[in-house]
Amino acid sequence: MNQAELIDALAEQTDLSRATAGKALAALIGVVTEALKRGDDVRIAGFGTFGVSERGERRGRNPQTGETITIAASRGAKFTAAKAVREALNGS
Incomplete structure (x- = not known):
């Protein structure tokens, strides 16, 4: 399902209306993004939790040259599904 289908x-x-649903979805995405930027978790009961994952600096390899490089530390978004969603997916 893409964004248009979700709307x-x-x-x-x-x-x-489709326009109002689009604005609501855009607002939800904006609120979740801002909370994650602050390092906050967003918990939606019965659905799951959006959080921030910290990745430390690590060593990697450039596949073209074989040169060892340092990959900078970064933050990424993660989602953990609620029990009800996991059960729905697994037919429990």
């Missing part, structure tokens, strides 16, 4: 599904299930 269509939201609009259909909530009786909102």
